[in-house]
Amino acid sequence: MMLKYIIIALVIISPFFFTGLINKVKAIWAGRKGSPVLQPYFDFVRLIQKGEVISKTTSFIFQISPSINIASSLFALMLIPLPFLGSVISFKGDFILFSYTLAFSKFLMILAALDTGSSFEGIGASREVTYSTIVETAFFIIMGSLALLTNQISFSSIFALLNMSTGYTILIKILLVISLFIMVLVEGSRIPIDDPNTHLELTMIHEVMILDYSGTDLAFILYSTALKMVIVSMLIANLLVPLYLTVPISLILFAFILILIFMIIGLIESLIARLRISHVPQFIFFMTAFSLIAFAIIAFFLRAGVQFSGKGL
Amino acid sequence: MTAILIGVILFLIGGIISIFFGEKLKKIVFLSFAAVAQFFILPQSFNILLNGGQTEAKFILSDPLGACSFRLDPLASLFVIIISTGSLLCAIYSGSYMKMYSYKKISLSTYYFFLGILSVSMLLVVIVQNALVFLIVWELMSISSFFLVIFENDKPEVLKSGLYYLISMQVGVAFLIAGFAWVSASSGSLDFNSFHSVLSNSNSFSNLIVAFFLIGFGTKAGFIPMHTWLPKAHPAAPTGVSALMSGVMIKTGIYGILRIILLYGNINSTIAYSFFSISLLTAITGIANAASQKDLKKLLAYSSVENIGIIGMGIGIGMLGIVYNNSMIAMLGFLGAILHIINHFTFKSLLFYGGGIVYLNTHTRNIDKLGGLAKYLPMTSSLFLIGSLAISGLPLFSGFISELLIYLGLARSLSINNLSINIFAILGFSGLAFTGAIALLSFTKVYGIAFLGNARTQYQEKFKEKDFSLLSPMIFLAVIIIITGLFPYLTVSLLGNILKQFLPMDSLNEFLKIQLNLQILSGYILIFTSFILFFYLIRYFLLKRKRVEYFKTWDCGYQVGSSRIQYTSSSFAQPFLSLISEIVPQNINVNKEPVLFPKEASIESNSQDFFERFLIQPNLKWLRKFLDLFSWIQSGKMQQYIIYGLIFLLFILIWILGVK
Numbered sequence: 001m002m003l004k005y006i007i008i009a010l011v012i013i014s015p016f017f018f019t020g021l022i023n024k025v026k027a028i029w030a031g032r033k034g035s036p037v038l039q040p041y042f043d044f045v046r047l048i049q050k051g052e053v054i055s056k057t058t059s060f061i062f063q064i065s066p067s068i069n070i071a072s073s074l075f076a077l078m079l080i081p082l083p084f085l086g087s088v089i090s091f092k093g094d095f096i097l098f099s100y101t102l103a104f105s106k107f108l109m110i111l112a113a114l115d116t117g118s119s120f121e122g123i124g125a126s127r128e129v130t131y132s133t134i135v136e137t138a139f140f141i142i143m144g145s146l147a148l149l150t151n152q153i154s155f156s157s158i159f160a161l162l163n164m165s166t167g168y169t170i171l172i173k174i175l176l177v178i179s180l181f182i183m184v185l186v187e188g189s190r191i192p193i194d195d196p197n198t199h200l201e202l203t204m205i206h207e208v209m210i211l212d213y214s215g216t217d218l219a220f221i222l223y224s225t226a227l228k229m230v231i232v233s234m235l236i237a238n239l240l241v242p243l244y245l246t247v248p249i250s251l252i253l254f255a256f257i258l259i260l261i262f263m264i265i266g267l268i269e270s271l272i273a274r275l276r277i278s279h280v281p282q283f284i285f286f287m288t289a290f291s292l293i294a295f296a297i298i299a300f301f302l303r304a305g306v307q308f309s310g311k312g313l
Numbered sequence: 314m315t316a317i318l319i320g321v322i323l324f325l326i327g328g329i330i331s332i333f334f335g336e337k338l339k340k341i342v343f344l345s346f347a348a349v350a351q352f353f354i355l356p357q358s359f360n361i362l363l364n365g366g367q368t369e370a371k372f373i374l375s376d377p378l379g380a381c382s383f384r385l386d387p388l389a390s391l392f393v394i395i396i397s398t399g400s401l402l403c404a405i406y407s408g409s410y411m412k413m414y415s416y417k418k419i420s421l422s423t424y425y426f427f428l429g430i431l432s433v434s435m436l437l438v439v440i441v442q443n444a445l446v447f448l449i450v451w452e453l454m455s456i457s458s459f460f461l462v463i464f465e466n467d468k469p470e471v472l473k474s475g476l477y478y479l480i481s482m483q484v485g486v487a488f489l490i491a492g493f494a495w496v497s498a499s500s501g502s503l504d505f506n507s508f509h510s511v512l513s514n515s516n517s518f519s520n521l522i523v524a525f526f527l528i529g530f531g532t533k534a535g536f537i538p539m540h541t542w543l544p545k546a547h548p549a550a551p552t553g554v555s556a557l558m559s560g561v562m563i564k565t566g567i568y569g570i571l572r573i574i575l576l577y578g579n580i581n582s583t584i585a586y587s588f589f590s591i592s593l594l595t596a597i598t599g600i601a602n603a604a605s606q607k608d609l610k611k612l613l614a615y616s617s618v619e620n621i622g623i624i625g626m627g628i629g630i631g632m633l634g635i636v637y638n639n640s641m642i643a644m645l646g647f648l649g650a651i652l653h654i655i656n657h658f659t660f661k662s663l664l665f666y667g668g669g670i671v672y673l674n675t676h677t678r679n680i681d682k683l684g685g686l687a688k689y690l691p692m693t694s695s696l697f698l699i700g701s702l703a704i705s706g707l708p709l710f711s712g713f714i715s716e717l718l719i720y721l722g723l724a725r726s727l728s729i730n731n732l733s734i735n736i737f738a739i740l741g742f743s744g745l746a747f748t749g750a751i752a753l754l755s756f757t758k759v760y761g762i763a764f765l766g767n768a769r770t771q772y773q774e775k776f777k778e779k780d781f782s783l784l785s786p787m788i789f790l791a792v793i794i795i796i797t798g799l800f801p802y803l804t805v806s807l808l809g810n811i812l813k814q815f816l817p818m819d820s821l822n823e824f825l826k827i828q829l830n831l832q833i834l835s836g837y838i839l840i841f842t843s844f845i846l847f848f849y850l851i852r853y854f855l856l857k858r859k860r861v862e863y864f865k866t867w868d869c870g871y872q873v874g875s876s877r878i879q880y881t882s883s884s885f886a887q888p889f890l891s892l893i894s895e896i897v898p899q900n901i902n903v904n905k906e907p908v909l910f911p912k913e914a915s916i917e918s919n920s921q922d923f924f925e926r927f928l929i930q931p932n933l934k935w936l937r938k939f940l941d942l943f944s945w946i947q948s949g950k951m952q953q954y955i956i957y958g959l960i961f962l963l964f965i966l967i968w969i970l971g972v973k
Contacts, residue, residue: 048855050859051856051859051860051861051862052856052859052861052862053861053862053863053864054861054862054863054864055863055864055865055866055867056863056864056865056866057685057766057767057865057866058765058866059687059688059694059764059765060687061687061698061765063852064849066852067845067848067849067851067852068845068848070848071841071844071845071847071848072841072844072845074844075840075841075844078840089837089840091830091833091834091837092721092724092830093717093720093721093724096717096720096721096724097708097717097834097837099746100706100707100708100713100717100749101708101841103705103707103749103750103753104702104707104708104709106753107702107705107707107753107756107757110753110757110761111757111760111761111765113761114757114761114762114765114766114880114885115761115765115766116766116866117684117685117765117766117767117866117876117879118866118867118868118879119874119878119879119880120869122879122880122884122885123880125757125761125880125885126880126884126885126886126887126888126889127888129753129754129757129885129889130754130888130889130892132750132753133747133750133751133753133754133889136746136747136749136750137743137746137747137750138743139746140742140743140745140746141739141742141743144723144724144727144738144739144742144743145739147724147727147728148727148728148735148739151727151728153721153724153725153727153728211867212866212867215856215859216852216855216856217852220848220852281888281892295739299732299735299736
């Protein structure tokens with residue numbers, strides 16, 4: 001039991017390590033030495049120590065949104081299971097609460113962007129909300145497919161039953177991992193959807209929404225964006241870690257997969273450019289497409305009469 | 314039962330005698346009657362709702378009506394409570410809101426009169442058990458609400474919308490008359506209880522009759538394709554009436570559907586699947602259109618369509634649970650639907666009342682002309698925010714709980730080993746998520762554009778919102794929303810007896826299980842709340858000793874921007890609308906001369922309702938063409954009418970001669 005909380009605590013302090021990792025990979029690929037992996041931590045500490053400049057146009061929404069954002073990311077983390085150990089909070093339908101908690105913070109971040117009255121932030125908010133309509137729908141298709149496959153309706157029990165590796169499940173896992181990987185890119189606003197390094201171009205989404213934030217609030221937002229990426233990556237790792245291993249090995253594998261995911265993100269950022277904004281929805285629609293294919297396979301698979309060992313209701 | 318009927322009569326008296334009082338006293342008279350009526354209606358309704366059982370009163374009326382009984386069972390009592398409190402809130406709110414129209418003395422008399430009639434007819438609709446009396450009060454409800462909708466009848470578009478509403482209602486009631494005529498003819502009685510034996514007699518014809526009932530009631534509720542009256546009637550009506558119609562009156566349609574399900578008894582998969590699919594499409598159509606609206610009230614009206622769709626999905630899952638003999642799924646579906654009825658009443662009324670305060674102060678409903686209202690109307694904007702968060706189904710607020718129950722019903726349908734229900738469940742699952750995401754878009758749009766940022770136009774008047782009669786209904790509703798959101802088991806515990814009507818007795822166990830799980834969920838939601846408070850406190854203490862400067866929004870070095878360069882609701886929704894332009898057709902007119910140097914140009918965009926454009930308008934055109942064939946009968950020429958008279962006299966002559 002203790003182990004679970006220790007690992008969750010490690011995850012809570014880890015997000016900036018992963019962001020630093022992406023930057024390091026990009027630097028090495030470009031032949032630079034790059035900033036240290038821990039640089040985002042130094043930035044965070046520096047931001048926390050600073051005061052703030054707040055726009056006179058804004059209302060209370062602008063000031064409460066970052067706190068709600070970080071609170072919901074951390075609460076969402078409580079719902080994500082670890083292999084063998086389960087999650088801190090688990091109940092039937094927890095993935096619905098997971099998705100709606102993230103939507104809650106999205107709602108307030110969009111309002112905060114509109115609160116500044118800046119047209120740049122309006123652009124970002126408008127795009128963010130458009131993409132979230134696709135991502136949320138696809139996420140529910142993914143979870144629905146997994147529920148159909150395992151007959152379970154909570155994160156922990158779904159992942160606990162995904163152990164079997166027949167030809168079909170491997171195919172399904174590949175499809176769902178790709179879908180969830182796109183979700184990581186959207187939630188973390190990374191290339192090819194969004195470029196976190198510039199924020200004054202008209203193609204920006206997330207970065208432009210937080211233009212007016214500074215100091216503690218900005219630190220909160222940066223942290224929760226990084227944490228959201230880790231959270232969705234943890235879902236991918238859960239799909240991939242086989243449960244016939246022993247606990248320590250599976251946990252090491254879990255961490256390894258997380259590191260791998262972020263290195264792949266770094267590689268993608270080094271290799272390809274951001275998509276044209278009109279192509280971004282099409283790219284995110286891949287998520288819907290892959291998850292629907294996965295659902296179709298599962299439905300066909302169940303039809304053929306092969307049932308998983310889930311005990312149903 | 315007597316107490317309820319006394320309450321009904323009090324509403325009626327209040328409506329009638331308010332005519333005879335002066336302008337200032339009218340509202341007080343009606344309000345006091347409505348308030349006294351609560352003391353008669355609420356205790357008994359809550360008693361039935363909490364303890365089950367039913368109470369009945371029977372009257373023998375003159376011949377065509379026969380014996381008419383009024384019955385209050387748990388289902389009816391829930392609606393009685395909603396209608397009664399909804400009417401009271403509307404009366405309180407109208408007290409100040411209708412001051413705006415004080416120049417129209419006569420209309421104000423009719424307003425309270427028809428408000429009384431509307432409340433009475435809605436109350437009677439849910440307790441009456443005689444088909445003919447039911448149809449009479451049902452029509453009375455449509456007509457009285459029609460007169461309320463056309464309150465501003467000096468505006469031609471209001472009159473037009475009102476007539477559209479009235480005609481839609483008549484189309485709906487035609488189906489109801491057909492359905493009731495058939496069942497009462499074959500059962501030989503007008504009493505609802507005798508219908509059960511006719512309807513449960515399963516053959517394909519009884520399916521058709523049930524479909525007639527569903528269409529008839531669905532028109533009132535606002536299911537597609539009969540939803541087009543909502544976005545016309547709600548904006549036309551004064552705000553109190555919009556709130557009452559949207560929050561309360563359309564639920565009588567849902568009541569009718571639930572009553573028919575109870576009477577029908579043996580639900581089959583055809584009805585269940587088609588009802589579920591229609592509901593899903595209703596939800597998506599409603600919210601997709603809401604996303605494209607600029608008119609605040611039109612947006613809220615379309616969002617009502619969406620919520621009716623969500624309620625319908627819950628009922629559909631409930632029916633599927635019964636079809637597949639799974640009482641847990643049926644319980645989750647019906648419970649989600651019934652809870653969503655209450656929730657939609659609270660947050661939709663709240664949002665309409667908030668929109669009314671905005672209209673009262675700015676005299677516009679166009680979101681693109683507003684902005685920055687949070688600074689001028691702080692109370693209204695905070696309450697409106699609560700409503701927006703709740704209607705988007707976000708945690709901490711009531712909308713989340715009912716949507717969660719429906720999601721859980723769908724998720725459990727995935728574990729039934731039957732491909733068709735699995736496919737429908739995944740469609741519903743993702744469809745509901747899609748709906749939720751668009752609701753998030755629509756309500757961030759309303760709140761972000763209208764209440765936040767800078768004012769897009771100069772506001773003419775001084776703002777005032779500190780009016781007890783405007784704010785108290787909203788505060789009351791907001792409290793219910795938050796209580797249901799944080800402690801869902803409190804509200805759900807009221808609903809056990811209604812579920813007993815729909816499900817077999819042995820499902821009580823499942824209800825307790827859901828209750829227990831909701832208590833645990835409530836704990837988690839409170840943990841989430843404490844997380845938020847914790848981080849806000851951290852932020853507070855971190856910033857306490859630091860310098861916090863207030864400066865203008867960063868404009869990227871561009872100093873001459875005006876508040877009009879802010880994002881508008883149209884531009885905010887555009888990226889999304891361009892993805893769904895097949896479902897919500899967009900008209901964009903650019904007026905720009907093709908000259909070398911820029912000249913004055915303008916752009917205008919609006920959206921159309923898919924069903925209005927491709928289903929209703931073409932059919933109306935066809936109907937008009939057909940009816941034009943007979944237009945020569947009414948040519949307007951005096952000579953022709955004289956000839957009609959002569960022909961008539963000639964016939965009479967021949968007839969009399971022939972008979973003799």
